[in-house]
Amino acid sequence: HEARFMDLEQRDKKKTNxxxxLDDDIKKINHEQIVINLLVQSDTSIPKSLINSKSQ
Known part of the structure; x- marks a missing residue:
């Protein structure tokens, strides 16, 4: 039982890591999305119709 417990504990550590x-990756993606949205909003050289057609 001790070996099984150690194995489960090791798997839990791997899952936790x-x-x-994944949490870090999600935070990075969310941050990048915010930056992209701000750039798109502030860039007046891109016609709004072009932006809308890309998002559809």
């Missing part, structure tokens, strides 16, 4: 990495 993977979840933490």
């Amino acid at each position: 993977l979840i933490a990495k």
Whole structure:
């Protein structure tokens, strides 16, 4: 039972690390999306119709 417990504990650590990495990746993606949105909003050289057609 001790070996099984150690194995489960090791798997939990791996899952915890993977979840933490996913959380970091999600934060990076959200940050990049905010930056992109701000750039698109502030860039008046891009016609609004072009922006709208890309998002559809």
